[in-house]
Amino acid sequence: MTTLTIERLSRHFTIRDGRHRTVLRAVDDVSFELRSGETVALVGESGSGKSTIARMLARLTRPTSGRMLLDGVPLKNGYRAVRRYRGDVQMVFQDPFGSLNPAHSVGYHLRRPLRLHGLAKDSASEQRGVHDLLDRVNLRPVEVVARRYPHELSGGQRQRVAIARALAPRPRILLADEPVSMLDVSIRLEILNLIDRLKQEEDLAVLYVTHDLATARYFASSIMVMYRGQIVERGPSDDVILGPSHPYTHLLASAAPDPDTPRPERADLRALRGGQQTQSDRSGCLFRPRCPHAFDRCPLPVPMFEVAPGHAARCFRHDPAVAAGPR
């Protein structure tokens, strides 16, 4: 049983505009846990900080503050420690056209991690490893695919290679950052089903970063919704999608294309649209300029309030102390 614990993780970027300096809080005090055999979805719009979180977990970006613990042990710095960590935590990127080197064969892409992580002693075991990886992601015949170059493969096949490469060091945690958004619709579910199958077979902990609520609900057991660097709602997938508690989640869910829901039920969306403006001050609820329910307490710092067991929202409407209850 593996757990990756994220405690109060933040990442700030300084933006220089002439002599002006502003601090962008891409990720602001985020805590959660990834556990073996579970998929957690991180959803939000572009710029909400979801990819920055994935990159920090992959140790591609350094957090400004906060800490991460693998099986309860805080992460160490240094080349060897990071390499050992990367053996445990692997990432699949969004763009299968950019994440593979066009000058190298599929076999090369898979041999390298096997060699770097000391999993193959000689070229025979290396080849066995490559073929085994290709077999696990259903790229057959394995001997033929191993000799192919990225440009000879379709988008879906390339993403399978990227997944095989991520599996090579036998990771326990897989970070999937929008793994299907560049692929054709008919291919997407194949790739997501593959990740889901591998999760079960290898008992992986999966972080699924996406903007697509429907697949998040479908593949993840729990969902975290991000808005401007903060997690504003978290809970079991069905609870979050079918009974959104934060007004922002509600907005996202009602904006998503859904031919099964008749249009009149979306009427309340117009009210939610409000202003697109964002405020520069980060005190209180960040969603309040757009929120139809905003009231006098919203400029105060908002903690997460439990709505139901395991389901929480960063919204004062769910504060048990608000006498009227949720409005």
Next chain:
Amino acid sequence: MTNPSDVVLSVRDVTVEYAGTPPVRAVRGVSFDLARGEVLGIAGESGCGKSTLAYAVTRLLRPPGRLVGGSVTFTPPDGGDPIDVNALAGEELRLFRWHRIAMVFQGAMNALNPVLSVRRQLSDVFTAHEPGMGRRQREERCRQLLDLVGIAPNRLSSYPHELSGGMRQRVMIAMAMALRPDVVVMDEPTTALDVVVQRDILEEIDRLREMFGFAVVFITHDLSLLLEISDQLAIMYGGRIVETGRARDIHAAPHHPYTVGLLNSFPSLRGERQRLHGIPGNPPDLAHPPAHCAFTARCPYAFAQCHEIDPPLAPVRSGDGPGTLTACLQYDRTLRPAGPDEALVQGRFDLDRLGTSA
């Protein structure tokens, strides 16, 4: 079918080829009718020919792309003689575009000129198409246009990079509205946008359509979006339309195995969870299109004749209403007297028959 007198755009057997060795037939014998004020959704995956079709209809094809057959006829809804779009040239073509058919392209970032202000780009439309208009009047019209799509008129002086993705797309739509066209062709207008912004844009398009009554050809790969917004739907695969009909009929009862597979590729946001999967395999290589149905290789319901015949669109009898057309031999009663496969009728994409697994 739609009332013939209402048809504004009639496309017949359009075939487009990209020169090369061998040439690639991106669109193969596509026909459709677009009625006044209607939304026709064209769905398909990348490489199915949907964007090429849009370019062909608006006469925007550039070499090596070439229209090798078929006709596009525009009938002005305000009366007047039908216009053979393919025969237009020079000044006539220039007048036709933007006045009659406007286009909103995919990726507003690339479609707007980054070094010209919004004002310059909007007023260009008027300078080019209504040369008699004075400077002050142009400015006034530009302000109205921005206001129309919900952007503050003081944004006229902005440059594209100063606008958000959603605003840029709104500017594109404003530009398309400039001369009150009868038909607007939209090629993936919301693909790069976040869901909330996408929803705003869709509502904007809806509102403008109510105001001006133009017809829309809406092209996207997002079938769930199309089902929601379209009146008519055409599903493209391998350069052909494989199924077409009213959107709600196709949603309720898809016929072509590809449509069924595509519908099974989208998990429902709120519906019950069921085991879903995409469509295994890859789209056909249109440089070497098969002589038979292009979907056969990925189709769980293919039988012997599917490897020989490329079926044309034919009506399928089901329930009342105008009915759906589909190009599938499963519905050919001479080949299958007993009717189509039971699982296909139930809208299941039966993977087991393909003998593959995820």
